[in-house]
Every structure is written in structure tokens, then in C-alpha cells.
Amino acid sequence: MRGFAGIDIGSRSIELVLVDDAGQVQQRLQADTGFDPMAEAKRMLAQVEYQQIMATGYGRNLFEISFDATTVTEIKAHARGARACFPTAETVLDIGGQDSKAIALFATGKVKKFEMNDRCAAGTGKFLEIMAKALGFSLAEFSEQALAATSDINISSMCTVFAESEVTSLIGRGQDRQAIARGLHQSVVRRVKTMLNRVSTDGDIVFTGGVANNACMVQFLEEALQRQVLVPPQPQFIGAYGAALLAAGLD
Amino acid sequence: MSENYRQMWTELGLDLKAHDALLGVLSEAYQNIFMAQDNRPEAMSYFDFVMSEVHGLRIKELLDEKAAGRKIIGSYCVFVPEEIALAANATLIGLCTGADFATEEVEKYLPRNTCALIKSAFGFKLGRVCPYLETTDMVVGENTCDGKKKAYESFKDIINNLYVMDLPQVKSANGKALLKAEYVRFKEAAEQLTGVQVTAESLQAAIKLVNAKRAAMQRLYQLRAADPAPISGLDALLANQVFFYDNPERFTASVNKICDELEQRIKDNTGAFPAKMPRILVSGCPQAMPNWKLPAIIETSGAVIVGEESCVGERGVRNLVDESGTTVDEMLDAIVERYFKVDCAIFTPNCDRLQHIEQMAKAYNADGVIHYGLQFCTPYLMESMPVQKALEQKNIPCLRIETDYSMEDMGQLKTRVEAFIEQLK
Numbered sequence: 001m002r003g004f005a006g007i008d009i010g011s012r013s014i015e016l017v018l019v020d021d022a023g024q025v026q027q028r029l030q031a032d033t034g035f036d037p038m039a040e041a042k043r044m045l046a047q048v049e050y051q052q053i054m055a056t057g058y059g060r061n062l063f064e065i066s067f068d069a070t071t072v073t074e075i076k077a078h079a080r081g082a083r084a085c086f087p088t089a090e091t092v093l094d095i096g097g098q099d100s101k102a103i104a105l106f107a108t109g110k111v112k113k114f115e116m117n118d119r120c121a122a123g124t125g126k127f128l129e130i131m132a133k134a135l136g137f138s139l140a141e142f143s144e145q146a147l148a149a150t151s152d153i154n155i156s157s158m159c160t161v162f163a164e165s166e167v168t169s170l171i172g173r174g175q176d177r178q179a180i181a182r183g184l185h186q187s188v189v190r191r192v193k194t195m196l197n198r199v200s201t202d203g204d205i206v207f208t209g210g211v212a213n214n215a216c217m218v219q220f221l222e223e224a225l226q227r228q229v230l231v232p233p234q235p236q237f238i239g240a241y242g243a244a245l246l247a248a249g250l251d
Numbered sequence: 252m253s254e255n256y257r258q259m260w261t262e263l264g265l266d267l268k269a270h271d272a273l274l275g276v277l278s279e280a281y282q283n284i285f286m287a288q289d290n291r292p293e294a295m296s297y298f299d300f301v302m303s304e305v306h307g308l309r310i311k312e313l314l315d316e317k318a319a320g321r322k323i324i325g326s327y328c329v330f331v332p333e334e335i336a337l338a339a340n341a342t343l344i345g346l347c348t349g350a351d352f353a354t355e356e357v358e359k360y361l362p363r364n365t366c367a368l369i370k371s372a373f374g375f376k377l378g379r380v381c382p383y384l385e386t387t388d389m390v391v392g393e394n395t396c397d398g399k400k401k402a403y404e405s406f407k408d409i410i411n412n413l414y415v416m417d418l419p420q421v422k423s424a425n426g427k428a429l430l431k432a433e434y435v436r437f438k439e440a441a442e443q444l445t446g447v448q449v450t451a452e453s454l455q456a457a458i459k460l461v462n463a464k465r466a467a468m469q470r471l472y473q474l475r476a477a478d479p480a481p482i483s484g485l486d487a488l489l490a491n492q493v494f495f496y497d498n499p500e501r502f503t504a505s506v507n508k509i510c511d512e513l514e515q516r517i518k519d520n521t522g523a524f525p526a527k528m529p530r531i532l533v534s535g536c537p538q539a540m541p542n543w544k545l546p547a548i549i550e551t552s553g554a555v556i557v558g559e560e561s562c563v564g565e566r567g568v569r570n571l572v573d574e575s576g577t578t579v580d581e582m583l584d585a586i587v588e589r590y591f592k593v594d595c596a597i598f599t600p601n602c603d604r605l606q607h608i609e610q611m612a613k614a615y616n617a618d619g620v621i622h623y624g625l626q627f628c629t630p631y632l633m634e635s636m637p638v639q640k641a642l643e644q645k646n647i648p649c650l651r652i653e654t655d656y657s658m659e660d661m662g663q664l665k666t667r668v669e670a671f672i673e674q675l676k
């Protein structure tokens with residue numbers, strides 16, 4: 001039987017999830033968005049068999065026109081995907097490549113309120129990526145080194161451009177790279193905390209999106225918020241997963 | 252727009268090349284946003300015509316009025332009383348501030364973090380693209396927010412006919428006395444400009460004329476309570492925008508004609524959109540011509556706008572002037588009474604506004620409120636937080652948007668708005 005597909009077209013990567021009519025995941029695919037997202041999406045679609053597809057992510061409207069699909073916002077898709085993993089969760093935090101959002105849900109799972117970061121990259125995966133690079137770490141190292149740090153350095157700039165030059169000058173002054181990594185993670189956590197507190201102040205948080213793979217972020221968030229942070233398996237696929245569930249009519 | 256206006260524009264000192272570019276963008280946006288709508292009321296054709304002649308016929312009319320001895324007064328705020336201008340034989344034009352223009356030039360006068368509306372006022376002047384501004388004999392600036400107050404100090408250097416009106420910031424007896432004193436001073440300035448004395452007859456006629464215009468808009472607002480919504484929010488916003496510069500009698504007649512048609516639509520149970528669409532009240536900063544960004548996003552995302560709590564909307568039009576005064580002074584008092592109720596965010600405290608938002612949401616059966624704040628607009632952005640909190644306590648969902656006139660954040664705005672609409676379904 002052909003399944004139900006959800007495709008999440010983000011600014012950095014595209015995720016595709018296929019579920020059966022009971023909502024069980026059959027297939028997961030991921031690719032870089034590249035310069036021609038629709039061509040990339042087409043290549044991915046050729047690898048799955050589906051009867052219904054629902055698109056989400058910033059490229060959803062383009063996809064809707066090119067592939068005659070239905071669409072849903074990232075907010076609702078992540079909320080749906082997160083609830084499928086943690087059925088009683090009422091707060092979702094999604095940090096992807098270019099944006100971050102905090103979503104509060106009613107007990108029924110319906111979206112109650114949400115906040116998104118403003119137009120710049122501060123507090124997103126992109127910010128962490130650029131900072132890891134400035135420090136000469138891979139993404140995995142960046143998180144590990146930050147966790148291993150024994151001292152703390154406060155990074156005052158939230159803006160990617162300023163933070164990058166702040167990091168460069170800290171390295172120049174011979175500061176400990178682990179401590180800088182820690183400071184950078186703390187600065188993202190501070191920003192995310194403000195956003196989360198605007199939508200909800202208690203209960204567990206489901207953390208989705210690629211940045212949820214960063215163990216240091218998870219730990220620092222728990223410490224800063226004093227709330228449990230739950231990470232679903234393969235958190236970067238939760239948007240596509242949620243869209244697939246909605247495509248299957250599993251609201 | 253026909254070729255024979257070029258002479259007129261040249262004489263007004265416009266930069267023809269830049270002006271052509273502006274008109275090009277404007278007419279394209281109008282086609283894409285307004286003409287692309289389905290099920291528009293037929294009577295909207297009047298506004299299509301007005302828009303197609305926005306820098307043509309109406310400017311010609313104003314120049315003809317001038318030739319016949321009238322004066323043209325421009326303004327940037329709904330606190331400038333049209334009644335007084337009219338009674339002194341002047342026409343009041345609300346100047347548009349809804350698009351970015353000559354940004355680089357503007358930033359020589361204003362810091363980058365100035366609201367888009369103020370920057371736009373400067374841009375239209377510095378870019379020499381607004382025939383209305385060039386037609387005016389006097390431009391009234393008002394001391395409202397800090398941004399405007401300070402901006403007028405620099406604006407003086409680039410226009411030669413600026414008149415600054417002071418305004419209260421507190422709704423106290425002193426505040427009211429200040430407003431009265433400023434309206435008296437404005438009356439004298441207008442009289443001096445035109446050489447025509449305001450009389451009880453002329454002021455009474457002006458009050459009636461402007462009341463009729465406001466009453467027509469109020470009628471339009473009330474009809475939007477129906478489901479299906481008889482008119483789109485975009486078309487209603489357009490009427491709100493044209494309110495500021497059209498000939499008052501003709502405008503009133505045209506809006507009433509639309510209302511007749513809408514009443515018939517309501518009887519026939521037809522609308523601009525299907526029934527049961529999510530309904531949104533937009534509240535916040537004025538959306539001046541040609542700023543159609545947010546409503547265009549909302550109404551292409553599966554919702555309909557049923558009201559504007561804004562100065563280009565109900566805040567600007569609410570309340571009529573009492574018509575029972577017999578002397579100029581009594582009438583001036585009545586005018587002060589009416590304008591003093593405008594619940595602009597420059598007032599502190601400004602509790603009426605919150606009540607009005609709640610009332611409007613209820614009266615127009617809105618499912619949610621989108622608070623529209625211009626970036627760097629301290630008064631409205633500050634108010635947006637308590638507004639959201641109060642609405643949520645009453646279980647009215649509220650989305651706070653902060654944006655400007657650029658198109659950079661369209662994708663993100665669309666996501667927010669769509670997610671909000673999903674939330675309302």
C-alpha cells in the first residue's frame with residue numbers, strides 16, 4: 001500500500017518522511033536544500049511511493065504550486081510530530097537551521113500560542129554552525145568541548161556578525177576555546193529561554209529540529225529552565241513526520 | 252495614467268523618472284493584490300478608478316481648487332481637524348506614508364531606527380515623487396510620538412510650509428485645554444493662509460460634511476460583522492486609505508453606494524469569501540497608502556479581515572462631532588470633544604484603546620486579533636504586550652507582528668500568519 005508523505009523544505013535541508021496509515025514511519029530521507037530546492041525535492045520524491053503528500057517549511061508554498069500538494073506551517077507540523085512522540089507534551093521548542101520557535105499546546109494538542117525568532121540568525125542552528133567554524137570545531141566537537149569546559153566566558157553579542165568577531169578576538173587574546181564554546185551555547189540558551197517563557201512557564205519541553213541533537217544545548221536548557229527537555233529520536237525529522245501524519249489524516 | 256499629466260507633474264517639480272517608477276510599482280501591486288481578488292463588490296470600481304487616477308485627476312482637481320482661490324493643507328495625523336480646514340476654505344489631504352522611497356537620502360536626516368512611516372514622509376519629499384505634498388500650501392506636523400516630534404524639527408529644513416501643532420499626551424482637563432488652544436491657533440493659521448474667516452455657518456457645514464463621511468465609514472464597518480463577510484479587508488482598507496484624500500462629498504456617496512450593495516449581499520447571504528472563514532481584527536499602527544503588505548498576506552492565507560483598529564480605520568473615524576453648537580466657539584468645543592477621544596498610543600495611560608479592541612473583536616465576530624506594530628514604533632509596540640495579555644485572558648488569540656515596509660520578511664510573516672490562522676480553525 002502506498003503511504004503518506006510529509007516533506008519539510010527548510011532553508012538548509014529538506015526532510016522527507018513516509019508513514020503508513022497507522023502513522024508508523026516507513027522511510028526517512030534527508031538532503032541539502034541547495035540552490036534548486038524543487039529539483040532536490042523531486043529527486044527525493046522519486047524514491048518513495050505515496051498517495052498523499054503534505055508540505056511544510058519555508059519552501060512549502062513553492063512546493064504547493066509545483067507539486068499540487070497541500071501545506072501546513074512548521075508550527076503545526078512540529079506540534080503534531082512532537083505530540084506523536086510525547087503524547088502529553090504541551091510545550092515544543094524547535095530550533096532549525098535558520099529559525100527557532102516556541103510553541104504552547106492545549107491539552108488536546110491544538111496550538112495555543114507560538115513565538116518565532118525575528119529575522120536574524122541569532123539563536124538558530126546557523127549561529128551555532130558559524131561559531132563552531134570560527135572556533136575550528138566540527139559541530140559534534142563544538143557541543144562536546146562546551147560540555148567539557150571548566151570555566152565560563154560571557155559572550156555579549158547576540159548578532160552573528162558581532163559574535164563572530166568577538167570570538168575571533170577572544171581566541172586572539174588566548175582565551176580557552178572550550179570556555180568560549182560554552183559561552184556561545186549559553187548565549188543561545190538565554191535567547192531561547194526568553195522566547196519559551198513567553199509561551200509557557202512550566203511542564204516538559206519537547207525539543208525538535210536539528211539543534212536538538214546537540215547534547216550541550218539540551219543540558220544547558222534543562223539547567224536554565226529547570227524543566228525537563230525531551231528529545232525525540234531523529235529530531236530533525238519531526239516537522240516532516242508531523243506533516244506526514246497530517247497527510248494521513250491522523251490529526 | 253494618461254500622458255497629459257506629465258506637464259502638470261513637471262510643473263509641480265516632481266522627479267519624473269522616479270515618479271514613473273513609483274507609479275509602475277503601485278499599479279502592479281494594485282493589479283496583483285486588489286484586482287486578483289474574487290467576488291469584489293461592483294461598487295468598488297469607483298475605488299479602482301480613483302486608484303488609476305491617484306496622481307492624475309485628483310491632483311488636477313486640487314490644482315483647479317487652488318486656481319479658484321482655495322488652499323490645500325496636508326497632514327500626517329488624524330488629530331488635525333478637517334472641519335476647521337474646510338470651514339476656512341481649505342481642503343485637507345492626509346498625506347500617504349506607506350512606502351519606502353529614497354531611503355539613502357532619508358538616512359541623511361533620520362537615524363536608521365526610525366519607524367517606516369516617518370521615513371516614508373521624508374522619502375516622498377526627498378525623492379520628489381508625491382504630487383499631493385507638492386500641491387499643499389501648508390503642511391501640518393503634530394507633536395505626537397517622539398519620532399514624529401523630533402523628525403519635524405529636521406523636516407523644516409526640507410519643506411518650506413510646515414506648521415507644527417502641539418498635542419496633549421494625557422487625557423486630563425489640562426490636556427483638553429491644550430487641544431482647544433491648539434485648535435484655535437490652527438483655525439487662525441488656516442484663516443490667515445486662506446484669507447477667509449471661519450463663521451458659524453461655514454463651520455457647521457464643515458462639521459456636517461465630515462460627519463457624513465465618518466458616518467458612511469461607520470456604516471461600512473458595521474456591515475462587516477456579517478458572515479460571510481460582504482467585503483474583503485483589503486477593499487475596506489482601501490476605502491479607509493482613500494478617505495484621506497478624496498473629495499469628501501463624492502467619497503461619502505461612493506461609500507454609501509458600496510454599503511447599499513453590501514446590504515443586498517447580506518440579504519442574499521453572499522460575500523467576498525465563503526462563510527465560516529477565520530475572521531481577524533487587525534489592530535495597531537496606521538496602514539497608510541500604499542501599505543497593503545499584512546492584509547494581502549492574511550487574505551491569501553485563508554482568513555478574512557473584519558476590522559481595523561487603527562487610525563487608517565476605526566480609531567480615526569469613531570465618534571461624530573456634536574452638531575448642536577450655534578457659535579464658532581461652541582462648535583470648536585464640540586470638535587475638541589470628539590478628537591480628544593481618539594485613543595492613540597501616544598497617550599498615557601491609554602485604557603480606552605484596549606476596551607475598543609475587545610469591543611470590536613466582539614462586534615465583528617473576530618476569531619483572533621493580529622497586532623500590527625511598525626518596527627521602532629515605541630508607543631504601539633509597548634502597548635502590544637499588555638494588549639496581547641488582556642486578550643488572551645479573555646480567550647481571544649492574539650498574534651503580535653512587528654514589521655516595516657520592506658519585503659524581506661514576507662516569508663516569515665506568512666508563516667506566522669498562516670500558523671495563527673491554523674490556530675483559529
Ligand code: SF4
Nearest residue numbers: 327328329395562595
Ligand atoms: S497613531 Fe497617533 S500619531 Fe499616528 S495618526 Fe493616529 S493619532 Fe496620529
Ligand code: SF4
Nearest residue numbers: 366368396398536628
Ligand atoms: S507609527 Fe509609531 S513611531 Fe511611527 S509615527 Fe506613528 S506613533 Fe510614531
